[in-house]
Amino acid sequence: MADAAVTGYAEALFAVASAEGDLSAVEDELFSFAQALRSNDELRSTLADSNVPAARRLQVVDDLLDGRASATTSVLVAMVVGAGRASELPAIVDAFIEHSAASRNKAVATVRAAVALTADQRDRLAAAIKTATGKEVEIRVVEDPSVLGGVVTEIGDDIIDGSVRRRLNQLRESFR
Amino acid sequence: MRNRPIRLLAAPLLALVILVAVAGPASASAETVGGCMAERFAEAVETYHGDVEEAAHDEAVQDQLEKCFEAPSPILPELNEIIWGGGAFLILFVLMVKKGFPAVQGAMDARADRIRADLDEADQAKLDAQSVKVIYEARLADAKSEASRLIDEARGDAERVRADLVARAEADAAGIRERAAAESDAAKAQAIADLRAEVAAIALGAAERVVQSSLDAEVQAHLIDAYIDEVAGADG
Numbered sequence: 355m356a357d358a359a360v361t362g363y364a365e366a367l368f369a370v371a372s373a374e375g376d377l378s379a380v381e382d383e384l385f386s387f388a389q390a391l392r393s394n395d396e397l398r399s400t401l402a403d404s405n406v407p408a409a410r411r412l413q414v415v416d417d418l419l420d421g422r423a424s425a426t427t428s429v430l431v432a433m434v435v436g437a438g439r440a441s442e443l444p445a446i447v448d449a450f451i452e453h454s455a456a457s458r459n460k461a462v463a464t465v466r467a468a469v470a471l472t473a474d475q476r477d478r479l480a481a482a483i484k485t486a487t488g489k490e491v492e493i494r495v496v497e498d499p500s501v502l503g504g505v506v507t508e509i510g511d512d513i514i515d516g517s518v519r520r521r522l523n524q525l526r527e528s529f530r
Numbered sequence: 531m532r533n534r535p536i537r538l539l540a541a542p543l544l545a546l547v548i549l550v551a552v553a554g555p556a557s558a559s560a561e562t563v564g565g566c567m568a569e570r571f572a573e574a575v576e577t578y579h580g581d582v583e584e585a586a587h588d589e590a591v592q593d594q595l596e597k598c599f600e601a602p603s604p605i606l607p608e609l610n611e612i613i614w615g616g617g618a619f620l621i622l623f624v625l626m627v628k629k630g631f632p633a634v635q636g637a638m639d640a641r642a643d644r645i646r647a648d649l650d651e652a653d654q655a656k657l658d659a660q661s662v663k664v665i666y667e668a669r670l671a672d673a674k675s676e677a678s679r680l681i682d683e684a685r686g687d688a689e690r691v692r693a694d695l696v697a698r699a700e701a702d703a704a705g706i707r708e709r710a711a712a713e714s715d716a717a718k719a720q721a722i723a724d725l726r727a728e729v730a731a732i733a734l735g736a737a738e739r740v741v742q743s744s745l746d747a748e749v750q751a752h753l754i755d756a757y758i759d760e761v762a763g764a765d766g
Contacts, residue, residue: 468745478762505754514761516756529729529733
């Protein structure tokens with residue numbers, strides 16, 4: 355469960371993005387930035403390092419997002435990093451996306467696959483998840499080479515693992 | 531002991547007999563011939579009123595002088611000597627009986643008592659020595675038996691210690707063997723497990739490389755489609 359700070363920041367991001375009127379684009383950009391932060395330890399530690407001056411950290415954020423994200427997204431990331439919450443930014447973004455989807459009466463399905471899913475695959479997967487769980491979901495795809503092949507879907511605490519990695523792990527367990 | 535008074539009386543009687551036998555010659559020898567002649571010639575001179583020459587030519591006087599050459603009795607003393615000697619002897623004898631004999635008797639008794647006491651003391655000392663000897667012999671026997679007992683006990687202890695050491699050594703050896711066997715089994719099992727894990731890792735690595743090389747875009751799309759169909763098929 356997200357703590358109060360994470361929830362508070364997520365609601366703030368949602369309020370700002372809604373007020374600016376480009377909620378969907380901000381969700382996609384923040385999700386991409388959060389995934390980049392999760393996969394890059396050096397970037398995460400730099401932005402979370404309190405010994406690095408705030409101006410330097412904000413400059414790093416500007417360098418990363420300049421021309422790649424909307425002004426709203428840049429401002430929101432700068433707000434979180436400037437407040438010294440960079441280490442919690444992925445969790446804040448997850449809460450923000452869940453909050454945003456909930457506002458549309460949907461859940462968020464985080465899909466990890468070795469390759470990007472086509473739009474058709476996303477739609478069919480969303481329909482399949484609805485068929486399986488009864489939930490309307492929004493698909494968020496994370497490209498993860500460690501999956502090797504197939505898909506791993508996370509909806510809240512539920513995980514549907516159809517990856518080649520899982521089958522290899524099962525094979526490894528069978529050797530023991 | 532009962533004849534002692536008789537012997538004590540016999541001694542002075544024997545001394546008296548010897549005195550009577552010897553006193554005569556002793557007294558005779560005490561009155562010399564010259565003295566006798568001088569005495570008798572003085573009596574003759576006195577008879578002749580100082581006429582020495584008349585007295586010297588008188589035959590009677592000469593006979594008297596000749597008698598001076600005759601020896602007195604060699605056995606019998608003079609009577610007065612016997613009287614005085616006898617009186618002195620009796621006084622001495624009475625003194626001896628009254629004073630000397632009790633003193634001698636007391637001294638003899640005391641000496642006898644002392645000797646008897648010494649003998650008793652010696653007997654007692656002998657008895658004491660014998661009792662001490664018996665005690666020492668008993669102690670020596672006790673010491674010997676104690677030494678023998680200690681030796682036996684020490685032998686028994688040594689035997690028990692040896693048996694304990696042997697038993698402990700055997701137990702230790704058995705424990706070492708068991709541990710060695712257990713360690714050997716464990717090492718064997720660990721080696722098998724390690725080998726199995728190593729083989730599995732090699733096989734999985736090879737399988738992963740094969741899978742990765744075979745996962746082209748078409749296969750990936752097929753896997754995703756199959757996953758979607760699987761999720762859709764898992765209704766509820």
